[in-house]
Amino acid sequence: MAEPSVARAAAEVLEALRRAEIRANRPAGSARLVAVTKTVPADRVAEAWRAGLHAFGESYVQEALSKVDRLPPEAEWHFIGHLQSNKARQAVEVFSLIQSLDRPSLADALEQAAHRRGIRVRVLLQVKVGEEATKGGASFDGVMELARRAQEWPSLQIQGLMAIPPYEDDPEAVRPHFRAVRELRDRVEALRLPGVEMGELSLGMSSDFPVAVEEGATLVRVGSALFGERPTRVT
């Protein structure tokens, strides 16, 4: 059976994104699509590139490394998975945005890796919402702590928050989670902490990204709506 066309799916997702921006009275392009390419082979990622998608989200450093060289150097790679501190060195080389900073020990590792390379690394603080224990993320207090300690990590540019709320059949059920994250963002922003910007909100996946855009998402991470269902990972 032929794989569904990435170009067609991309056009549909982008149109739904634009409609959500309009409903929310937001300017065109204020919510950006990050194509989640975990488990997607490099040739399909290249197809997405040709369809006009230029930011890709990966959950595993090694897997991302196997694809980066097969895409144009202008491609933008975001890390969206659980990052082990011992992968920090490779991660700062590949990813232009690390969306999943959720603990001080990881900030230390990223700081050291970035400092060594003489670069600054853009990061989002991942906050845990809902009951799912497996998804990672700092508590609301943990996010506050990371933001308050930002000056300990001068090579990291904190640019906002990311969250992975639990899946719900009805996307409206996720809206309160998105709101809670936006309100936390507003609280952190109001503190005007040095080294902390809060412009980015990475919320929303295939099942709920239009709601996320209505609630202020600036980045949506969409996988299966672009590439079809993922095989279940056995490792």
Ligand SMILES: *Cc1c(COP(=O)(O)O)cnc(C)c1O
């Ligand atoms: C896999 C994944 C996504 C994409 O999920 P879909 O439901 O396939 O759109 C988004 N965010 C994160 C963190 C992921 O791991």
